Amino acid sequence: MSGRLSGVATVFRRELATVVRTPGYGVLAVGLLVALGGLLAAGGGGATGFVPAVVDLLLPTEALVPLVAVVLGYRALLTDAASGELAVIRTYPVRVGEYVTGVLLARTVALVAVVGVPYAAIGVVVWLTAAPDTGIFATHAGVDSPLLYVRFLAFVLLLGAAYVSLAAAVSALAASRRSAIALGSLALVAGVLGGDLVLLRSLAAGASPTTVPSAIALAPNGAFRGLVFEHVIGVAFAPEGGFVSTVRAVGSLVGWTLLGAVVAGATLAWGRRVDAAIERVRREIGS
Amino acid sequence: MPDDLVASLSEVARTYGGVRVLDDVSLAFEPGVTAVIGPNGSGKSTLLRMLVGATEPTAGEVRYPGATGPKPIGYLPQRIPFRDGFTARETLAFYARLVDDDPDAALERVGLGDAGGRRVDALSGGMRRLLGIAQAVLGDPSLVVLDEPASGLDPGMRERAFRAAARRADGDTAVVVSSHALDLVDAHADRVAILGQGRVAAAGPLDRLLEEHGAADASELYRAVMEDTEAQAVDEADAGDAAGGDGESDDAEPDVHVTGVSDR
Numbered sequence: 001m002s003g004r005l006s007g008v009a010t011v012f013r014r015e016l017a018t019v020v021r022t023p024g025y026g027v028l029a030v031g032l033l034v035a036l037g038g039l040l041a042a043g044g045g046g047a048t049g050f051v052p053a054v055v056d057l058l059l060p061t062e063a064l065v066p067l068v069a070v071v072l073g074y075r076a077l078l079t080d081a082a083s084g085e086l087a088v089i090r091t092y093p094v095r096v097g098e099y100v101t102g103v104l105l106a107r108t109v110a111l112v113a114v115v116g117v118p119y120a121a122i123g124v125v126v127w128l129t130a131a132p133d134t135g136i137f138a139t140h141a142g143v144d145s146p147l148l149y150v151r152f153l154a155f156v157l158l159l160g161a162a163y164v165s166l167a168a169a170v171s172a173l174a175a176s177r178r179s180a181i182a183l184g185s186l187a188l189v190a191g192v193l194g195g196d197l198v199l200l201r202s203l204a205a206g207a208s209p210t211t212v213p214s215a216i217a218l219a220p221n222g223a224f225r226g227l228v229f230e231h232v233i234g235v236a237f238a239p240e241g242g243f244v245s246t247v248r249a250v251g252s253l254v255g256w257t258l259l260g261a262v263v264a265g266a267t268l269a270w271g272r273r274v275d276a277a278i279e280r281v282r283r284e285i286g287s
Numbered sequence: 288m289p290d291d292l293v294a295s296l297s298e299v300a301r302t303y304g305g306v307r308v309l310d311d312v313s314l315a316f317e318p319g320v321t322a323v324i325g326p327n328g329s330g331k332s333t334l335l336r337m338l339v340g341a342t343e344p345t346a347g348e349v350r351y352p353g354a355t356g357p358k359p360i361g362y363l364p365q366r367i368p369f370r371d372g373f374t375a376r377e378t379l380a381f382y383a384r385l386v387d388d389d390p391d392a393a394l395e396r397v398g399l400g401d402a403g404g405r406r407v408d409a410l411s412g413g414m415r416r417l418l419g420i421a422q423a424v425l426g427d428p429s430l431v432v433l434d435e436p437a438s439g440l441d442p443g444m445r446e447r448a449f450r451a452a453a454r455r456a457d458g459d460t461a462v463v464v465s466s467h468a469l470d471l472v473d474a475h476a477d478r479v480a481i482l483g484q485g486r487v488a489a490a491g492p493l494d495r496l497l498e499e500h501g502a503a504d505a506s507e508l509y510r511a512v513m514e515d516t517e518a519q520a521v522d523e524a525d526a527g528d529a530a531g532g533d534g535e536s537d538d539a540e541p542d543v544h545v546t547g548v549s550d551r
Binding site for chain 2 (some may be wrong): 018022087092254279
């Protein structure tokens with residue numbers, strides 16, 4: 001294995017072992033499963049098929065998945081920095097990029113387990129228990145398939161990965177656990193509500209409604225919602241689609257993921273220099 | 288500049304929140320054991336953090352002319368940072384994989400061969416420090432920097448920790464140790480750097496410094512240098528007052544002692 005891959009793999013193994021040994025993440029997965037099951041039971045869509053189940057879960061998912069992802073990521077890079085272990089790790093031949101990549105990959109695998117397993121379990125339950133309902137089938141143009149749910153699950157994980165990465169960036173910027181919680185909460189609220197609020201504001205300011213499909217894809221939640229409408233719900237409702245540009249939406253989610261990773265890496269790589277530069281400026285001003 | 292220089296600090300300074308913690312520090316580190324001593328808050332930990340690159344100086348330069356290899360620097364912070372959920376062996380295995388070293392051999396070197404299966408949080412303070420030393424010397428670094436490896440340990444464990452560190456100081460390796468254990472400095476250090484109020488009050492081979500200050504051991508040397516430093520600070524303050532004005536001259540301004548700042 002080449003040096004860089006070896007560095008990433010070594011950090012990944014350690015981080016994954018840490019995640020596996022954190023009982024709270026198991027509780028988080030069970031809590032998510034209970035919440036999803038409750039929502040599905042209350043909505044009733046799960047009893048009739050995958051697409052109605054997705055309709056029931058779509059809105060809660062936009063809040064629950066970012067929340068779980070932020071919980072998984074908000075301390076990902078803070079732990080080593082706050083304990084002083086990062087200073088030790090940096091004396092080894094592992095670059096900041098390798099370290100951040102290893103940590104992020106492990107946290108993303110954790111996301112797949114903590115979020116993916118409950119959603120998959122819900123899908124299995126729907127598959128086993130859903131009965132044809134003529135009224136719902138008529139409403140949904142008679143299209144339903146486990147494949148649609150698999151697509152939904154893939155979009156859920158893409159959304160979660162973006163938030164894990166953004167939360168990791170927050171964890172690199174934070175100076176303490178308390179500030180990480182505050183910054184993580186801020187990122188969560190901004191991510192979940194910010195895109196829609198900005199879009200509504202621009203429409204109120206006179207922006208053309210034809211810009212909605214492209215504008216909605218810029219925020220992670222909007223991109224996720226657009227993809228679900230385009231490739232899951234919309235398949236049943238409106239075969240012609242047009243809710244969002246798929247490339248733009250997927251690009252947006254991947255872009256947010258990369259942005260989080262880059263911000264995290266840059267913060268760890270140059271944070272000390274920036275700190276020293278601020279001290280120099282402070283001294284110049286004070287002298 | 289000596290031919291076998293491993294690392295050097297050249298006129299380095301560091302402030303935190305505008306408060307000066309280290310100022311105009313120049314030191315050269317050669318193979319052998321260099322002990323950095325000084326009162327609490329004198330800037331020892333900040334100096335060591337700058338030496339390993341964990342803290343950026345606000346002025347001056349850190350160079351590593353003789354620190355080579357895949358892992359040129361080994362570092363043990365004052366507060367042992369390892370993750371609690373892992374065993375001693377797992378902890379070392381993580382670091383050993385990064386430099387293709389053998390974690391079991393590293394545990395044996397510091398006498399922790401039988402404790403490899405114990406979780407880090409179940410190790411005593413001394414054993415955690417020994418684990419930290421084992422980590423610091425993985426990959427055979429040319430510069431080993433240990434921040435208070437004997438802190439909080441019983442006499443036997445302090446001796447063991449220092450001996451484990453001193454064993455690394457061979458022909459090519461510089462071991463830099465900060466410590467309040469002056470008896471161990473006497474026993475193991477080749478050179479000493481004494482910090483006072485964020486500056487180097489004295490530095491050089493221990494034997495030479497003992498002779499220059501007429502001291503019998505490191506404790507006497509430390510007391511003598513600290514008394515000189517305090518007297519000098521008083522003289523400088525008096526000179527500043529005598530010069531009149533508002534006394535804001537940099538030269539006359541005593542360095543500020545901020546308890547705990549050096550622990551960053």
